[in-house]
Amino acid sequence: MTTLFERLKEAAGQEWLNYTDHVFIQQMEAGTLPPEVFKEYLIQDYRFLVQFARAYALQAYKSRTMADIQIASKGLADVIHETDLHVKRLETGWGVSRQQIESTPEAWTNVAYTRFVLDAGSSGDLLDLVVAQAPCAIGYAEIGERLKPALEANPEHPYAEWIGEYSADWYQQVKVETISHIDALAARTFTEERFSELAEIFTTATRMEAQFWQTAFDLAAANA
Numbered sequence: 001m002t003t004l005f006e007r008l009k010e011a012a013g014q015e016w017l018n019y020t021d022h023v024f025i026q027q028m029e030a031g032t033l034p035p036e037v038f039k040e041y042l043i044q045d046y047r048f049l050v051q052f053a054r055a056y057a058l059q060a061y062k063s064r065t066m067a068d069i070q071i072a073s074k075g076l077a078d079v080i081h082e083t084d085l086h087v088k089r090l091e092t093g094w095g096v097s098r099q100q101i102e103s104t105p106e107a108w109t110n111v112a113y114t115r116f117v118l119d120a121g122s123s124g125d126l127l128d129l130v131v132a133q134a135p136c137a138i139g140y141a142e143i144g145e146r147l148k149p150a151l152e153a154n155p156e157h158p159y160a161e162w163i164g165e166y167s168a169d170w171y172q173q174v175k176v177e178t179i180s181h182i183d184a185l186a187a188r189t190f191t192e193e194r195f196s197e198l199a200e201i202f203t204t205a206t207r208m209e210a211q212f213w214q215t216a217f218d219l220a221a222a223n224a
């Protein structure tokens, strides 16, 4: 059976590729991504993850069952784990402290993306919110899978740590769980009339994921 995620991804069309096959990913795969671009990405991503943690908390608030609260709680814990990695990387790589990260202005594209996700969840139900968060959670697993051979070919790959994290089994499992969570929620509340609205939420979030990579290049260029 086709999953709702597959239908949403198909509806996003080219936008999904613009995100998962962005120049940022191509350069990361080749190991040629400029370190300053990666640094700007990590700083903005920390700021992003703060809002994304709030979105998982909102998932808990929008839940009606303990099973859904458990899923939200695990998502929240995964985000905290990810921010800790970012802070360590920024500290060891560039001597950037958590305080410096937190006082760096949020890029407006980052504001747009995260507040869009939070609004989709505030104004909608749990399915709307999980769909708004899906490009993020599932896209990174697809990217990790794609980059894995580059890491296996070169254990000294400059982005070994990042690729290792998203290609790891635990993260591939997050993808499987998110897809089945969407289907479980859909079984309760999805009607065909909702599809176009859900597809718009999903495609918009996907477009903003692609823009997130672009913002890292723009910030690095502005600092150069």
Ligand SMILES: Cc1ncc(C[n+]2csc(CCO)c2C)c(N)n1
Pocket: 045, 048, 049, 052, 075, 078, 079, 082, 135, 136, 137, 140, 174, 209, 212
């Ligand atoms: C812009 C942006 N999009 C997606 C992710 C990936 N991500 C966000 S939360 C999470 C953990 C649980 O889903 C993961 C892997 C990111 N870091 N930054």
